[in-house]
Amino acid sequence: AEVKKIAVIPGDGIGPEVVGEALKVLKKTEELFGYQFETEQGLFGGIAIDEKGTPLPQETLELCQKADAVLLGAVGGPKWDSNPKELRPETGLLGIRKALGLFSNIRPATVFDCLKEASTLKPEVLEGTDLIVVRELTGGIYFGEKFRREGANGQEAVDTCVYNVQEVERIVRQAFEIAGTRRKKLASVDKANVLETSRLWREVVNRIAPEYPEVEVEHVLVDNCAMQLLRRPSSFDVIVTENMFGDILSDEAAMLTGSIGMLSSASLGEGSFGLYEPVHGSAPDIAGQGIANPIATILSVALMFRLTFGYHEAAQAIEDAVKHVLDAGHRTGDIAVDKSKAVGTAAMGDLIVAAM
Amino acid sequence: AEVKKIAVIPGDGIGPEVVGEALKVLKKTEELFGYQFETEQGLFGGIAIDEKGTPLPQETLELCQKADAVLLGAVGGPKWDSNPKELRPETGLLGIRKALGLFSNIRPATVFDCLKEASTLKPEVLEGTDLIVVRELTGGIYFGEKFRREGANGQEAVDTCVYNVQEVERIVRQAFEIAGTRRKKLASVDKANVLETSRLWREVVNRIAPEYPEVEVEHVLVDNCAMQLLRRPSSFDVIVTENMFGDILSDEAAMLTGSIGMLSSASLGEGSFGLYEPVHGSAPDIAGQGIANPIATILSVALMFRLTFGYHEAAQAIEDAVKHVLDAGHRTGDIAVDKSKAVGTAAMGDLIVAAM
Ligand SMILES: CC(C)[C@H](C(=O)O)[C@@H](O)C(=O)O
Numbered sequence: 001a002e003v004k005k006i007a008v009i010p011g012d013g014i015g016p017e018v019v020g021e022a023l024k025v026l027k028k029t030e031e032l033f034g035y036q037f038e039t040e041q042g043l044f045g046g047i048a049i050d051e052k053g054t055p056l057p058q059e060t061l062e063l064c065q066k067a068d069a070v071l072l073g074a075v076g077g078p079k080w081d082s083n084p085k086e087l088r089p090e091t092g093l094l095g096i097r098k099a100l101g102l103f104s105n106i107r108p109a110t111v112f113d114c115l116k117e118a119s120t121l122k123p124e125v126l127e128g129t130d131l132i133v134v135r136e137l138t139g140g141i142y143f144g145e146k147f148r149r150e151g152a153n154g155q156e157a158v159d160t161c162v163y164n165v166q167e168v169e170r171i172v173r174q175a176f177e178i179a180g181t182r183r184k185k186l187a188s189v190d191k192a193n194v195l196e197t198s199r200l201w202r203e204v205v206n207r208i209a210p211e212y213p214e215v216e217v218e219h220v221l222v223d224n225c226a227m228q229l230l231r232r233p234s235s236f237d238v239i240v241t242e243n244m245f246g247d248i249l250s251d252e253a254a255m256l257t258g259s260i261g262m263l264s265s266a267s268l269g270e271g272s273f274g275l276y277e278p279v280h281g282s283a284p285d286i287a288g289q290g291i292a293n294p295i296a297t298i299l300s301v302a303l304m305f306r307l308t309f310g311y312h313e314a315a316q317a318i319e320d321a322v323k324h325v326l327d328a329g330h331r332t333g334d335i336a337v338d339k340s341k342a343v344g345t346a347a348m349g350d351l352i353v354a355a356m
Numbered sequence: 357a358e359v360k361k362i363a364v365i366p367g368d369g370i371g372p373e374v375v376g377e378a379l380k381v382l383k384k385t386e387e388l389f390g391y392q393f394e395t396e397q398g399l400f401g402g403i404a405i406d407e408k409g410t411p412l413p414q415e416t417l418e419l420c421q422k423a424d425a426v427l428l429g430a431v432g433g434p435k436w437d438s439n440p441k442e443l444r445p446e447t448g449l450l451g452i453r454k455a456l457g458l459f460s461n462i463r464p465a466t467v468f469d470c471l472k473e474a475s476t477l478k479p480e481v482l483e484g485t486d487l488i489v490v491r492e493l494t495g496g497i498y499f500g501e502k503f504r505r506e507g508a509n510g511q512e513a514v515d516t517c518v519y520n521v522q523e524v525e526r527i528v529r530q531a532f533e534i535a536g537t538r539r540k541k542l543a544s545v546d547k548a549n550v551l552e553t554s555r556l557w558r559e560v561v562n563r564i565a566p567e568y569p570e571v572e573v574e575h576v577l578v579d580n581c582a583m584q585l586l587r588r589p590s591s592f593d594v595i596v597t598e599n600m601f602g603d604i605l606s607d608e609a610a611m612l613t614g615s616i617g618m619l620s621s622a623s624l625g626e627g628s629f630g631l632y633e634p635v636h637g638s639a640p641d642i643a644g645q646g647i648a649n650p651i652a653t654i655l656s657v658a659l660m661f662r663l664t665f666g667y668h669e670a671a672q673a674i675e676d677a678v679k680h681v682l683d684a685g686h687r688t689g690d691i692a693v694d695k696s697k698a699v700g701t702a703a704m705g706d707l708i709v710a711a712m
């Protein structure tokens with residue numbers, strides 16, 4: 001098989017530990033399915049600030065640009081939280097998204113049956129919940145002009161939210177495509193009763209909708225969506241929204257599944273290139289103890305197989321192995337009911353590899 | 357007693373019905389406590405568009421400006437949803453907030469014991485939840501410059517989010533004051549890792565905090581707050597945040613209580629003036645049927661008594677009467693388990709008046 005290049009960015013906190021287990025799984029798929037992967041590691045985030053004086057070193061960016069896909073652990077931690085903006089891990093994250101043109105963030109919010117109890121929602125409300133948030137990732141108020149100025153009432157700060165037709169079109173089209181492969185329902189979330197960017201967004205959705213007659217579209221105001229996610233999560237299939245709203249709603253959606261430690265995400269650009277990472281953060285409080293849950297990162301490899309490489313059989317094998325291990329009752333500390341029986345990061349990785 | 361002037365704005369949908377019951381309660385407090393209220397009604401929202409060609413007629417604004425407080429039902433409905441911006445009810449809402457200088461929106465998210473079951477959250481998670489969202493209401497991306505322009509990639513839309521130091525100070529101070537009268541915990545919500553306005557916001561909070569040494573402050577990122585509201589709602593006391601985040605989070609917080617049909621809100625300016633309204637909307641689907649729940653509007657009168665008039669005894673009498681009626685098992689259709697036993701809008705109002 002063709003050699004696929006994967007840039008591996010362990011990052012900070014528990015990042016290196018969980019990525020280590022994902023690499024075991026990757027290796028196992030080479031044995032089982034005859035794939036060939038070439039992995040190379042790069043520095044990114046806090047560790048890159050410490051070692052290279054910048055969260056996104058040029059060589060890491062080039063490594064990613066030459067790769068077919070990127071596997072990212074997690075970045076950030078209290079150590080860098082009070083740094084000036086250019087020396088903060090988040091700045092690297094925003095930078096890599098922009099530099100790699102990753103305009104679309106795909107966040108499945110899946111309920112794992114064995115973790116349903118971990119949700120703060122009633123099980124009967126969660127029943128059937130299986131949604132994907134498609135978040136625009138390189139536009140909006142995140143990347144618009146920001147500055148301070150002197151105003152009539154003292155200093156003022158300004159952020160600018162900008163969207164052009166083309167930026168909205170490409171993300172909306174992608175969301176329609178995804179909805180078409182699923183339950184064929186698309187909720188477009190905006191604040192069209194207040195924002196001009198939302199009115200543009202809604203116009204584009206309405207213009208594109210007739211190209212996807214099989215997909216049913218509803219427009220939901222962002223405040224209402226924050227409520228409906230709580231009231232009727234299972235009624236959503238695909239949610240598409242702009243950057244800032246997507247940041248908030250994808251986290252709300254992830255949390256309500258009760259499975260936040262298990263969720264993976266993809267950030268995609270044009271073509272098949274993508275960056276894959278767990279939804280959870282760098283968890284500095286438990287870093288280095290060998291107790292972090294590697295499942296979200298392992299499932300990010302499965303997502304990479306599906307979305308970038310089209311290796312569906314192998315993706316299924318990984319997902320089935322995870323399910324098998326969980327069904328057999330194995331748990332890391334974060335998801336264990338009886339913490340004394342919890343297995344560590346490496347043991348969980350080994351169990352999943354063995355189950356493949 | 358001094359005569360207090362209340363501008364009454366029934367609005368659209370179920371607005372007139374629920375306001376009607378609140379006026380019965382107001383009258384009852386005159387009898388019981390010897391207060392004197394002078395009420396005058398004004399047109400606002402959809403009905404004002406129909407009758408006056410504008411959602412906020414000048415005479416309604418003047419009526420409010422001459423009043424000590426405003427009682428609002430609800431505005432909006434599908435009839436006006438596709439109108440141009442100047443002829444939409446929301447435009448009136450934004451206009452009245454700005455014109456009356458209502459910079460602070462106070463939204464208590466209270467759990468009614470008898471409605472705990474109505475929440476989609478597990479009862480043990482909700483236990484002890486009693487929080488207030490203090491939302492900045494006349495600044496930020498709601499009121500910044502908005503426009504379209506031709507860009508390199510076709511048409512683009514722009515919204516501007518602006519905050520000055522003074523705008524942040526006054527809302528933050530108010531939130532500290534409120535927290536001081538409660539459990540003395542303030543969560544300031546922002547997106548300081550991305551937005552310049554959030555960095556300004558956080559600076560102001562940190563500068564003011566030492567003036568309120570008894571209040572414990574935490575900074576919470578907005579995406580994290582959307583999650584924590586689900587995970588540990590009872591750990592919040594007062595949440596203060598900017599306009600757009602407040603719109604989203606206050607609705608999420610309201611929904612998780614399960615009591616959304618029962619929640620009241622206050623929009624305050626300088627001094628004691630305030631506008632009071634139920635959190636729920638105009639519910640056009642059930643308008644005119646005499647089945648709407650008037651409790652949120654009745655409790656808005658109690659909130660007016662507390663925050664604008666300092667009539668604490670009467671406020672307590674209203675709140676106790678509501679509790680009494682609910683404890684006795686009376687329910688409107690929206691909150692009834694057995695819908696066949698539900699009482700109508702007027703019957704609920706009468707029961708509460710009788711219980712006072
Ligand atoms: C760290 C932060 C800048 C980032 C964002 O807001 O996009 C994070 O919350 C995320 O969702 O990936």
Ligand SMILES: CC(C)[C@H](C(=O)O)[C@@H](O)C(=O)O
Nearest residue numbers: 193194223446447449450603
């Ligand atoms: C109708 C709309 C403009 C309004 C807002 O976003 O402020 C509403 O959602 C609210 O919260 O009062």
